[in-house]
Amino acid sequence: MDKSVRIVHFSDIHFTPRPQFIRSSYDEAVSVINNTPHDFAVFSGDLTQDGLIEEYELADTLRKAIISPKIYWIIGNHDSRSGGFEVWEKKVGPREFREYFDDVLFIGLDSCIPDQDGGRFGREALDYTKKILMKYGDAKLKLIGFHHHILPIPKTGRERSNAVDAGDMLSVLLDHNVDAVFTGHKHHPNVYKVEDTIIISAGSVSSYKTRSGGSRSFNYVEITPEKEVKVKIMKTNGDPIKNELKTITRRFRMVDSTGGIWLRLAQIAGTDFGTATNNQKELFQKGIDLINSTNPDLILHCGNMTSEGRTSDYESAVEAFLPYSDKLIFCPGPNDLRGFGETLLHKYFDIENTIEKNNSLFYVLNTSAPETEIGVVGRTTQHRLETYVYHTRQQSRDKFHTVVMHHHLIPIPGTRETSALEDAGDVLRLLSDTGVNLALSGHLGRAFCTRV
Ligand SMILES: [Fe+2]
Ligand SMILES: [Fe+2]
CATH class of the missing domain: 3.60.21.10 (Metallo-dependent phosphatases)
Known part of the structure; x- marks a missing residue:
């Protein structure tokens, strides 16, 4: 050509x-x-x-x-x-x-x-x-x-x-x-x-x-x-x-100007505490040991920590994550909100909207609602996120912005798009326009990573 x-x-x-x-x-x-x-x-x-x-x-x-x-x-x-x-x-x-x-x-x-x-x-x-x-x-x-x-x-x-x-x-x-x-x-x-x-x-x-x-x-x-x-x-x-062209790569490293690594993040989802058999507990232990061997600064849990949001589910989860509580950022998934899950969530976890660590900002975006697999951010929350990102960008341009959520924005191979984020089009556009660096999600139990 x-x-x-x-x-x-x-x-x-x-x-x-x-x-x-x-x-x-x-x-x-x-x-x-x-x-x-x-x-x-x-x-x-x-x-x-x-x-x-x-x-x-x-x-x-x-x-x-x-x-x-x-x-x-x-x-x-x-x-x-x-x-x-x-x-x-x-x-x-x-x-x-x-x-x-x-x-x-x-x-x-x-x-x-x-x-x-x-x-x-x-x-x-x-x-x-x-x-x-x-x-x-x-x-x-x-x-x-x-x-x-x-x-x-x-x-x-x-x-x-x-x-x-x-x-x-x-x-x-x-x-x-x-x-x-x-x-x-x-x-x-x-x-x-x-x-x-x-x-x-x-x-x-x-x-x-x-x-x-x-x-x-x-x-x-x-x-x-x-x-x-x-x-x-x-x-x-x-x-x-x-003229519109917004860019999404699978390859990227968070490095400072000396090439050093800012933060090591471990991303997990779907631990599903509650129905755990011994085998599942073993699997969780293997997983968490593997995560620890990478010495992460933070563990980002993208939802469905529990299987049905019951008191016993939350108690098992809290016990399992206790040794890592100072590193854990948790964003609930629909399973965590089932039944009285929403009330229990706030009893056991402090869900903060924004967390700052090592020059990085984390915004926890709860996209889940009880009794539905479908996610939504909503226009009010979109506006709040936009204002927050623009405001912090004004204060400092070199902070790394991460959004932690449950539902995904980009379709995932090997899954059917039946429980997507309702307003994914607006949210993807917002994140790309405001220059959010990383969006982490955990729906549908499949790993996929790409850059827009
Ligand atoms: Fe048409
Ligand atoms: Fe059409």
Whole structure:
């Protein structure tokens, strides 16, 4: 690849004869796209409003107005409605495809479940993607498009319609060094860099549904031969909205200016005291011995210390952690709040919101509530965290900020995203905008680490 690749990325047209389709925005966007030199375009799903034949027919007519060397059309959940996924194959093309040209690999996937808003890739598609990425491992540029978002998007409220196996897909993308991912679905533009992979979400070109009074928009993406990715988010009239790129690495060390280590942190979760059999007690002892051998300054417990939040559970936990009480920072999980757990929690533990140690600040964010696995931070707490981080940043710029919580922000491979943090999109955006250095979580019992 000796020259930059220029891509127009647009999404969520929602063609329909009914008022949900805003024709003027579509015409405006098409005119800008037609005058924007590009190598190819990616449409990331929701071509129609309800997957109806009349909407596909309208799409047939109006799509002709777009002048582009090549467009990759990806199916969205609205297109799959009412059996529309079959019409898609007749009218638009295959729901899954790959193309390799000029050292560029493009894979298009169907992440939709017919008549459901949420998505799923499924084992077959994950294996297919891995196989293709291995086959074309030497491709200069590896690009993938699918409709559903895999990282939480800000301003999209209750996080409910992502792909349930987003963590598995994220792991495939990172393992095979995919350069860029194109998604749509939430009608809100957003860009993150996870490791070396850029994950780009487009807003909607012409749906009546926008977010936060936002504009209808599309993206212009340029990837240089050095793999620098520039994303320009544009209103349908071509005016720039803003250039957004936030970066998430698995490799990082907390060192001071002399290269010395500031703090050694041990992160644990799910000790589940209460149902402990002898075997579990042995396992805990082995684990805690291992942790001690690393001589940590702090042990950060990210929730579910107890199995059911009963008095006896808490008593066992307090006894087990007593030798380490001066090192322990604890953030409860949903198990700890079951029954009278919330009352017992405050009887046995002093849950402080903020803790300072060795020039590092720890913010304990309780995302759990009794009798639900689903987590939430809430707008008031988000605001408090934001104010706290900005305030302490003003006082000192070189403090290391860590948020300790139970629910995760980034989907975890090998899990199903059914009990995510409701407002993960807003919280991830807040942490990345305020420059929080580390977020630790402990939900779902699987270890995963990445950098945004
Ligand atoms: Fe949509
Ligand atoms: Fe959608």
